[in-house]
Amino acid sequence: MSNTRVEGRTRAVDELYDESVHWHVNTGGETIHAKRLPGKWRSIKWLAAGLWLVFFLGPYLRWEGHQAVLFDIPNRQYHIFAVTVLPQDFWMLSLLLLFFAILLAVATALVGRVWCGFFCFQTVWTDVFTWIEEKLEGQPPQRRKLDKAPVDLRKAGIKATKHLLWLIIGFATGFSFVAWFVDAPSLWRTFFLGEANLVVYVTVGLFTVGTYVLAGWLREQTCFWLCPYARIQGVMLDRTTVVPTYDVTRGEPRGRVKKGEGAAQRTTGDCIDCAQCVAVCPTGIDIRNGQQEGCITCALCIDACDAVMEKVGRPKGLIRYASLDELEGRPTKRLLARPRVWVYSTILLAALSGIIYGLWSLDAIELKVLQERAPLYVTLSDGSIQNKYTLKVLNKTNDNLSVRVSIAGGPASLQLVGAEEPIRAAHGTVSPATVFVRIPRKDLESDRVPLTFHVEGVRSTGEVVTTKRPTVFMGPAR
Amino acid sequence: MAEHNPFPGENNTGHIWDDNLRELNNPAPRWWMIGFWASVLWWVGYAVLYPMWPIGQEPTPGILGWSQILEYERSLAQVTEVRAPFEERIAGMTADQILADPGLTQYTLSSAKVLFGDYCSACHGSGGAGNPGFPVLADDDWLFGGTTAKLAESIANGRKGAMTAHKGILTDAEIDTLAHWVVELSEGQPGSEQGWALYRGKGCNACHGEKANGILAQLPDGSVVTVGAANLADGIWRFEPGGFESARHTIAYGVNQPGVEQTRDAVMPGFAGRLSEQDIKKLVVYVHELGGGK
Numbered sequence: 001m002s003n004t005r006v007e008g009r010t011r012a013v014d015e016l017y018d019e020s021v022h023w024h025v026n027t028g029g030e031t032i033h034a035k036r037l038p039g040k041w042r043s044i045k046w047l048a049a050g051l052w053l054v055f056f057l058g059p060y061l062r063w064e065g066h067q068a069v070l071f072d073i074p075n076r077q078y079h080i081f082a083v084t085v086l087p088q089d090f091w092m093l094s095l096l097l098l099f100f101a102i103l104l105a106v107a108t109a110l111v112g113r114v115w116c117g118f119f120c121f122q123t124v125w126t127d128v129f130t131w132i133e134e135k136l137e138g139q140p141p142q143r144r145k146l147d148k149a150p151v152d153l154r155k156a157g158i159k160a161t162k163h164l165l166w167l168i169i170g171f172a173t174g175f176s177f178v179a180w181f182v183d184a185p186s187l188w189r190t191f192f193l194g195e196a197n198l199v200v201y202v203t204v205g206l207f208t209v210g211t212y213v214l215a216g217w218l219r220e221q222t223c224f225w226l227c228p229y230a231r232i233q234g235v236m237l238d239r240t241t242v243v244p245t246y247d248v249t250r251g252e253p254r255g256r257v258k259k260g261e262g263a264a265q266r267t268t269g270d271c272i273d274c275a276q277c278v279a280v281c282p283t284g285i286d287i288r289n290g291q292q293e294g295c296i297t298c299a300l301c302i303d304a305c306d307a308v309m310e311k312v313g314r315p316k317g318l319i320r321y322a323s324l325d326e327l328e329g330r331p332t333k334r335l336l337a338r339p340r341v342w343v344y345s346t347i348l349l350a351a352l353s354g355i356i357y358g359l360w361s362l363d364a365i366e367l368k369v370l371q372e373r374a375p376l377y378v379t380l381s382d383g384s385i386q387n388k389y390t391l392k393v394l395n396k397t398n399d400n401l402s403v404r405v406s407i408a409g410g411p412a413s414l415q416l417v418g419a420e421e422p423i424r425a426a427h428g429t430v431s432p433a434t435v436f437v438r439i440p441r442k443d444l445e446s447d448r449v450p451l452t453f454h455v456e457g458v459r460s461t462g463e464v465v466t467t468k469r470p471t472v473f474m475g476p477a478r
Numbered sequence: 479m480a481e482h483n484p485f486p487g488e489n490n491t492g493h494i495w496d497d498n499l500r501e502l503n504n505p506a507p508r509w510w511m512i513g514f515w516a517s518v519l520w521w522v523g524y525a526v527l528y529p530m531w532p533i534g535q536e537p538t539p540g541i542l543g544w545s546q547i548l549e550y551e552r553s554l555a556q557v558t559e560v561r562a563p564f565e566e567r568i569a570g571m572t573a574d575q576i577l578a579d580p581g582l583t584q585y586t587l588s589s590a591k592v593l594f595g596d597y598c599s600a601c602h603g604s605g606g607a608g609n610p611g612f613p614v615l616a617d618d619d620w621l622f623g624g625t626t627a628k629l630a631e632s633i634a635n636g637r638k639g640a641m642t643a644h645k646g647i648l649t650d651a652e653i654d655t656l657a658h659w660v661v662e663l664s665e666g667q668p669g670s671e672q673g674w675a676l677y678r679g680k681g682c683n684a685c686h687g688e689k690a691n692g693i694l695a696q697l698p699d700g701s702v703v704t705v706g707a708a709n710l711a712d713g714i715w716r717f718e719p720g721g722f723e724s725a726r727h728t729i730a731y732g733v734n735q736p737g738v739e740q741t742r743d744a745v746m747p748g749f750a751g752r753l754s755e756q757d758i759k760k761l762v763v764y765v766h767e768l769g770g771g772k
Contacts, residue, residue, distance in 0.1 A: 374605030378617040378769060381712035383666060388616065388769050424580070432584065436769060441713075 012311045013257045016274040031147070032220055032284040033140035034130065035276075039303025048118035049127060056172065059179035071181050077428060083359055086396055086428075088366060092358040099351040104229070106344035108236040110335070111321070112243035112291075116230060117298035122222050125173070125215035126282065129166055136162050140279075166216045167208060174207025220283035223296055234293055238340070240333055244299045245322040246277070246288045254288070257312060270314050277301035277319060287319060364465035365403065365425070366394040367455050376474040384415075384440045385475045391433045393455055395425040397465060401457035405435060409451040410473060411443040425457065437473055449473040561589070565756070573626035573762040583763060590764035593757055597749060598765075606768040610718035611743065618770030619714040621692070621706045625772055628701075629762045636748030639706040641685070643732035643741060652676055657725035663690060663711045664720070686710055717742055 036042075061068035063081050070079045078085040085092070107114050116123060136158050137143045149155055178200050179187050190196040191204075214222055223230050237243065247270075255268030271288065278286045280301055285294040287301045305319040326332050335341055372388035380386050393403050402422035407414070418435040425431040437451065451473050456466040483492055485500060493501040506514070524530070528540040539545075564585045568576060576582050595604065598615075602608060606615030618624065621639065622632050644653060659673020669690075677683060677690065685707035687693045692709035693702045708716040717724050728742055735741040749758065765771070 372605055372616075374603060375607035375614065375616055378607075378614055379713055380617050380770065381619040381709060381714055383713040386617070386769055433580075434767065 041299035116296035170208040170211035174204035590760035616769040641733035
């Protein structure tokens with residue numbers, strides 16, 4: 001080891017200690033000014049945050065002349081690319097909710113609060129807000145100094161710029177949110193001409209204020225005190241969950257690096273107590289106290305510690321993604337040997353299959369058959385038995401359709417009355433029609449004859465849309 | 479009451495009896511008091527804005543002028559407003575014209591469902607299912623005709639069938655023969671010669687028609703002339719439960735015969751005085767669409 005390298009290392013360590021007096025654990029009393037350090041996890045965090053660009057840009061995707069994804073609440077139509085989902089198909093929403101709930105559970109069981117640390121809008125927006133803060137106000141010590149400084153023109157200017165930028169982001173958030181629910185291009189026009197719906201303005205306003213307050217002011221306090229998922233996820237962890245962990249056995253007893261002390265004389269562990277892990281923590285906790293409620297598992301302390309370990313020439317990974325089992329030297333189970341993984345995956349798969357089945361079997365038209373119950377059947381003067389059905393045709397296409405009704409099943413002498421003219425089914429609505437089915441009594445083999453109604457319409461494109469619905473023909477007991 | 483307080487610092491009111499029995503002052507928590515006074519304020523505001531003080535016959539109206547009845551009337555006015563264009567169109571149309579328009583038919587059916595429930599279903603059953611002694615309206619068998627015009631007549635003016643009691647006019651054996659013959663007809667058989675002979679010989683055909691189908695004459699426009707006599711040649715029975723005993727009873731005691739104790743009772747009241755022309759028209763459409771209108 002050359003002298004210059006040792007000197008350089010000593011200086012680096014001194015700087016760390018000079019700085020460390022500023023870092024202590026967040027008890028909620030003051031604003032957390034977390035230090036930003038580059039690193040592997042920092043980069044991954046930006047990539048994960050980048051997924052939220054979909055939220056801002058998604059509404060401008062077009063598909064066959066309409067907005068690709070549009071949740072049209074006033075018209076009760078939900079367009080997702082080629083698929084149009086109506087409230088009648090909303091059972092799929094429950095599966096979607098189940099899917100995401102279990103996804104949260106499975107992800108948390110495997111890799112801890114990965115949602116909180118990398119993907120959650122609270123984390124991402126706060127990250128962006130503090131990034132702006134750093135660009136404008138400087139590193140944490142300067143920020144603290146500025147906070148304490150008396151108001152002058154410079155401070156007012158910086159602060160005003162910051163809050164303005166925050167509000168602009170808040171506004172963009174609200175505006176983008178609304179753009180998923182109304183046609184985006186016309187939103188741009190009507191919003192700024194003052195012609196948009198009051199609900200639109202209120203929503204954008206609430207989102208602007210909400211984003212500004214939550215990401216600008218409340219920050220990690222949201223995760224500590226407001227967010228239920230933070231608490232729920234806490235109990236989803238188990239001994240095998242991989243989370244950012246401080247290796248106690250390697251690190252303790254922590255102790256400052258003594259100048260001129262060689263590796264052989266060292267009585268302390270690998271932790272040099274520089275508090276960099278606390279410095280970078282966006283929620284202001286000390287990971288060395290172990291996994292705790294404040295930890296959103298963002299892994300920024302791993303970056304910080306690895307950088308320090310590199311500087312002092314000790315192996316990296318003092319803080320690393322590890323499970324409690326691994327840390328305590330227990331045998332670690334393979335992923336597929338854990339029952340949790342199987343149970344969660346089965347539920348995930350079931351929900352996913354349900355949704356895929358739902359989307360696959362979405363008919364362009366839907367038929368409901370309501371059988372008259374009073375009376376269930378009547379005898380006609382020619383001796384045949386008549387049943388009355390109300391057909392409800394839901395037309396999910398964008399065309400007005402003429403829907404032809406036919407019937408399958410029953411004896412050859414069956415007569416369908418009232419379906420001579422096609423049902424006129426306006427788009428996006430339910431159109432009712434009453435039809436009668438007559439079967440001569442002598443041909444009735446049972447008091448319950450299964451029948452199937454078929455409906456068929458032709459779209460303006462020439463595409464034939466069809467669906468069917470089974471029902472039963474009731475007759476007198478034999 | 480003690481002049482000087484022997485229990486200082488415990489927040490008592492100074493009311494002390496029998497040396498040490500004293501009243502403490504434990505005020506309610508501040509948040510509770512704030513809530514209390516806020517609700518008092520709320521109450522005052524409510525009393526001013528809404529009807530409250532029972533003075534005389536009516537309570538004070540409140541400066542908002544709100545009342546349940548007003549709210550009800552306003553909602554009803556809204557409903558009426560939505561219905562108005564339909565009602566106006568229907569007013570100028572005949573039942574047949576309404577039936578030719580699927581949209582208006584749909585409106586009329588929804589609207590008349592309530593009327594049917596209020597005025598008709600007590601006897602004819604919901605959905606026109608019928609009840610013992612009261613005809614099924616969902617089938618295609620009509621004593622007085624199933625065209626819209628005939629239906630309107632039946633609803634407006636009511637109907638009262640009549641059939642002579644034949645006990646005493648016919649022998650028991652003859653009544654039995656006729657009853658058996660009617661059962662045969664209802665089962666789609668041609669009917670005994672004896673029965674037909676009796677039917678014609680005793681003049682039953684005067685009301686029930688040459689073919690025993692209740693029709694006296696068919697007019698060139700397709701409508702038929704009846705006097706409300708039952709169609710004996712179909713499988714539908716006017717009086718429950720149908721079959722030999724029912725037929726024998728009806729032949730013996732007749733329908734609506736004064737002074738005959740066991741006579742069949744079959745009266746439909748007229749609704750002309752109780753329902754508007756518009757409502758009767760709607761009911762005609764409704765009954766026509768129950769399943770057997772002609």
